[in-house]
Amino acid sequence: MAEQLNQVFVPRGFNELFNAWTRFPEAVPFAGGTQIIRSQAEAELRLPKIILSLSEVGELRHMSRTEQYLEIGAMVKLRDIIRLGKIVPEALTRAIEGIAGPQLRGLATIGGNICNPGYQLDCAAPLIALDAVYELRSAQNSRWISASRFFSPPGPALKSRELLTRLRIPLDQWDFSAYRKFGNRDSGSEGGVLIFIMKNRKNILTDLRVVFAGECILRDRNAETFLTGKRLPLSFRDAQEFSVRWRQSLQEAGRPSPLIRSEILGRVESLIHNLAD
Ligand SMILES: Cc1cc2nc3c(=O)[nH]c(=O)nc-3n(C[C@H](O)[C@H](O)[C@H](O)COP(=O)(O)OP(=O)(O)OC[C@H]3O[C@@H](n4cnc5c(N)ncnc54)[C@H](O)[C@@H]3O)c2cc1C
Incomplete structure (x- = not known):
């Protein structure tokens, strides 16, 4: 009862x-x-x-x-x-x-x-x-x-x-927003949401934020600052440097699961390389 x-x-x-x-x-x-x-x-x-x-x-x-x-x-x-x-x-x-x-x-x-x-x-x-x-x-x-x-x-x-x-x-004006959801909690896996937003003012990347939230928050402010003020499209080298920094942050965080971390990295890399030549 x-x-x-x-x-x-x-x-x-x-x-x-x-x-x-x-x-x-x-x-x-x-x-x-x-x-x-x-x-x-x-x-x-x-x-x-x-x-x-x-x-x-x-x-x-x-x-x-x-x-x-x-x-x-x-x-x-x-x-x-x-x-x-x-x-x-x-x-x-x-x-x-x-x-x-x-x-x-x-x-x-x-x-x-x-x-x-x-x-x-x-x-x-x-x-x-x-x-x-x-x-x-x-x-x-x-x-x-x-x-x-x-x-x-x-x-x-x-x-x-x-x-x-x-x-x-x-209420800022964001020129590009991307959203991606990972995992499925109802089937017992870890999960979370990745958000990627950026401002493009006259072909200058003036603000960029990439945030994952789930069991933990993942964000690399240094990587964001590194790209802020760069001309768009980004150079391949700068996009690559951003990816490397994110890869390192994910390794250091040690969470969420390796599978979700590798999916997050894949998504971050594809979004940032879309902004490059
Ligand atoms: C079938 C199903 C699927 C779902 N899918 C998703 C999904 O895909 N993504 C997702 O994010 N969520 C999902 N949810 C979870 C949930 O529906 C939402 O996240 C929802 O926004 C929770 O709001 P609620 O008002 O029902 O919260 P409640 O269930 O009423 O409260 C949730 C918790 O917050 C506390 N709380 C509530 N309001 C306050 C307040 N003002 N101050 C302090 N504490 C507070 C409560 O005490 C409780 O601990 C799903 C739920 C179900 C049933």
Whole structure:
């Protein structure tokens, strides 16, 4: 027989939410619930004993934009982010479109995607590449943290009873975005997403970011800086140097599995050589 649920809290604002969380510190935030129930094959679902539903906290569903950035509440559904259209940077749109099917994206939230314990889900790589920042809130205060510092193995940098409330994504103009997903977690393998974005201003490569996120974050900032400011198309030699640096970074990282590392390297090499003569 399924274990009985003890309690489900459905707070209508932050005060109620943090009051409940202070009284029941073991309560687990519940957004769309899709990751929480993922990979449960039994007929009866196993749910956390005490659930803190985020569904009625209106502040978590806000979206707004200025000239500089797009702000998205943690409870915004993945489907609704895609529906914003061209405002959303292509790297993020493509990563979201690669997550399951439309029905699941209508339940799953961006906050649940970012806060998964253990490993990073598919939105992490584009958010890191785009320099997104996250607002984290507790009963006492709130703080901002960059997407690149948010995940420090073995999990998200959330303190006890801290909630992700919203994220800010800078709205830069990226001239080329590529997305590639590796592995299949539902069949038990390691996996992750690689994002490659670049700016081309009058045939000068003015910015380049290549980020993999999964069990770990892989990024070689020195290799990116090495190519920044170079004329496009790149020389074969510069493209080759970039590949060599990435190969070395992957070797030093020692993660994910050798198979996925070799697939990542293959993809990085092919993307960078496409920018060369
Ligand atoms: C069949 C299936 C296929 C899937 N395929 C993919 C895929 O291809 N790629 C992918 O990335 N994901 C996939 N997922 C996982 C999941 O659906 C999404 O990543 C989704 O975005 C999770 O959001 P959610 O709202 O359902 O999170 P939930 O399941 O509600 O929460 C996930 C975790 O985050 C915590 N949490 C949620 N919101 C907050 C918050 N605001 N602050 C602090 N902690 C919070 C929860 O406590 C929980 O630990 C799949 C899921 C299923 C069931």
